[in-house]
Amino acid sequence: MQPTPRTDTALTQRKRDRxxxxxxxxxxVGLTLVLFWLPLLNGLIGGLVGGYRVGSVGRALTAAILPAVVVALGLWLLLAAFNLGGWGLLAGLGAGLLIVVADLGIFLGAAVGGAWAQAKARRSATV
Known part of the structure; x- marks a missing residue:
């Protein structure tokens, strides 16, 4: 007797999306760092590729903001470990805001890449 193939549950689908x-x-982040010698295009190219790989605009923008959130929380936790929680909060928020403003190219690229992936998926679904 052959085992029946298991279908993806909603939980595994959400995990795969995450x-x-x-x-x-x-x-x-990787492409942006590798292409550091292209100051205006590195974030745009990194965002475009990452947004395309993620597959939708919403998830692409989430992926673009994720590094800023990680750095902000990391700074806060690091300074909170030294009993400097207030300064850690300010440093984390400042660094997160700086990353968000500095990486507008990543956000633009992520939105374009996500939209491109969605359009490609829609086109292949209708064919």
């Missing part, structure tokens, strides 16, 4: 956001975020 993994895609993390992987897309890593692609964005």
């Amino acid at each position: 993994d895609n956001v993390v992987v897309g975020s890593l692609w964005m």
